[in-house]
Amino acid sequence: xxxxxxxxxxxxxxxxxxxxxxxxxxxxxxxxxxxxxxxxxxxxxxxxxxxxxxxxxxxxxxxxxxxxxxxxxxxxxxxxxxxxxxxxxxxxxxxxxxxxxxxxxxxxxxxxxxxxxxxxxxxxxxxxxxxxxxxxxxxxxxxxxxxxxxxxxxxxxxxxxxxxxxxxxxxxxxxxxxxxxxxxxxxxxxx
Amino acid sequence: xxxxxxxxxxxxxxxxxxxxxxxxxxxxxxxxxxxxxxxxxxxxxxxxxxxxxxxxxxxxxxxxxxxxxxxxxxxxxxxxxxxxxxxxxxxxxxxxxxxxxxxxxxxxxxxxxxxxxxxxxxxxxxxxxxxxxxxxxxxxxxxxxxxxxxxxxxxxxxxxxxxxxxxxxxxxxxxxxxxxxxxxxxxxxxx
DNA sequence: CGAGCGCTTGATTGAGTTCAAAAATCGTGG
DNA sequence: CCACGATTTTTGAACTCAATCAAGCGCTCG
Numbered sequence: 059x060x061x062x063x064x065x066x067x068x069x070x071x072x073x074x075x076x077x078x079x080x081x082x083x084x085x086x087x088x089x090x091x092x093x094x095x096x097x098x099x100x101x102x103x104x105x106x107x108x109x110x111x112x113x114x115x116x117x118x119x120x121x122x123x124x125x126x127x128x129x130x131x132x133x134x135x136x137x138x139x140x141x142x143x144x145x146x147x148x149x150x151x152x153x154x155x156x157x158x159x160x161x162x163x164x165x166x167x168x169x170x171x172x173x174x175x176x177x178x179x180x181x182x183x184x185x186x187x188x189x190x191x192x193x194x195x196x197x198x199x200x201x202x203x204x205x206x207x208x209x210x211x212x213x214x215x216x217x218x219x220x221x222x223x224x225x226x227x228x229x230x231x232x233x234x235x236x237x238x239x240x241x242x243x244x245x246x247x248x249x
Numbered sequence: 250x251x252x253x254x255x256x257x258x259x260x261x262x263x264x265x266x267x268x269x270x271x272x273x274x275x276x277x278x279x280x281x282x283x284x285x286x287x288x289x290x291x292x293x294x295x296x297x298x299x300x301x302x303x304x305x306x307x308x309x310x311x312x313x314x315x316x317x318x319x320x321x322x323x324x325x326x327x328x329x330x331x332x333x334x335x336x337x338x339x340x341x342x343x344x345x346x347x348x349x350x351x352x353x354x355x356x357x358x359x360x361x362x363x364x365x366x367x368x369x370x371x372x373x374x375x376x377x378x379x380x381x382x383x384x385x386x387x388x389x390x391x392x393x394x395x396x397x398x399x400x401x402x403x404x405x406x407x408x409x410x411x412x413x414x415x416x417x418x419x420x421x422x423x424x425x426x427x428x429x430x431x432x433x434x435x436x437x438x439x440x
Numbered sequence: 441c442g443a444g445c446g447c448t449t450g451a452t453t454g455a456g457t458t459c460a461a462a463a464a465t466c467g468t469g470g
Numbered sequence: 471c472c473a474c475g476a477t478t479t480t481t482g483a484a485c486t487c488a489a490t491c492a493a494g495c496g497c498t499c500g
Contacts, residue, residue: 117388117392119392119393123392125388125391125392127384127387127388138384139377139380139381139384140380140381140384140385142377143374143377143378143380143381144378144381149388183334185376185377185380186330186333186334186376187334187335188380189330189331189334189376189379189380189383190330190331190333190334190335192380192383192384192386192387193318193329193330193331193383194331195387196318196383196386196387196390197308197316197318197340199387199390199391199423200316200390200423201308201310201314201316203455203456204455204456223477223478223479224478224479224480225478225479232390232391233456233457234456234457234458235478235479235480236456236457236458236459236479236480236481237455237456237457238479239479239480239481240456240480240481242480243480243481394487395487395488414445414446414447415446415447415448416446416447424488424489425488425489425490426446426447426448427447427448427449427488427489427490427491428487428488428489429447430447430448430449431448431449431488432488434448434449
């Protein structure tokens with residue numbers, strides 16, 4: 059686990075609101091597909107608000123294997139919350155899956171001092187939602203088969219399914235691309 | 250840590266304020282080992298602050314298998330954040346692993362309306378930490394072997410290891426009790 | 441003090457991985 | 471806009487780790 063900011067997923071309405079309160083420290087950027095915004099080991103994580111395009115965060119384990127932690131389409135913020143909350147170097151890479159327009163929030167973007175209470179309060183609810191998503195993910199990883207996980211992913215992230223390579227979805231689900239391919243064939247046969 | 254109020258790490262003035270806003274809904278209880286506080290399917294979750302003892306939350310999947318989601322020793326609050334944030338019936342059972350003294354917070358305990366903004370802000374950091382823990386857990390579940398997970402659990406929760414049955418630890422790690430037994434044997438042989 | 445629960449051990453099974461290679465798709469330059 | 475090389479996806483076979491099934495041991499607590 060590299061950074062705490064990557065963990066945060068908030069929706070576009072709230073992100074827009076938050077943006078207004080932070081604009082002084084915001085830096086806009088247009089980046090091509092494949093751009094790496096942050097790498098494992100960097101001392102601090104930043105927040106990346108996606109105006110257009112798609113980012114993802116992921117770790118690379120000691121065997122060199124990638125594990126996608128989250129995707130962030132338009133209107134989302136992606137960051138490494140663990141790095142931020144625990145004040146440790148980030149464990150997460152963040153890169154662009156598509157050509158993207160982003161706004162970079164400085165490393166204190168989630169720091170209470172910078173954010174007006176009423177907005178923090180509303181973003182507090184976002185934190186709860188983020189916890190809810192992670193809770194569900196943990197339960198899925200512990201108890202669900204590859205097929206169940208994929209079905210759940212289809213339901214939960216229909217807007218992402220067709221925009222990212224299969225191998226990244228497989229990585230998000232915690233299985234190999236080969237296993238995902240087999241799973242899809244099995245699902246298709248059922249129908 | 251004597252009370253829920255201490256968990257929020259707030260000064261006495263704020264504490265008094267918060268206490269006033271919450272006391273109507275706090276209910277103290279002493280419960281024996283095995284008491285089930287909340288069951289899957291109940292429309293609302295509550296918050297349980299552990300003064301003494303140990304609680305856990307878990308799901309039971311369609312094959313009847315238990316999956317421990319978290320443990321809560323002294324000073325922790327346990328609840329179903331997903332149920333609360335998404336306003337859906339709870340998926341989690343919560344019960345007592347040991348005889349425990351608890352304070353029960355009504356189902357709106359995390360609701361911003363009830364809590365003064367400056368206090369909510371301080372608890373915001375706690376939410377971030379909780380997200381950080383879940384982030385780590387997801388990454389462990391995706392990338393680590395049974396042995397690595399167990400080693401990580403030993404490091405992270407030394408205060409819990411000797412207080413809960415092996416089968417619950419196995420369940421928390423996402424493996425069977427048999428596999429945990431084998432894993433421990435392997436670790437022991439190494440030394 | 442014995443019945444049941446929890447832990448361990450071993451044998452078998454199975455879902456998913458690894459490895460290899462072919463088929464499909466993508467993207468870039470001419 | 472096409473063509474060709476690179477990347478991604480699929481398919482298949484062999485293998486691996488943990489799950490399942492089954493049996494025995496040892497504690498505890500009723």
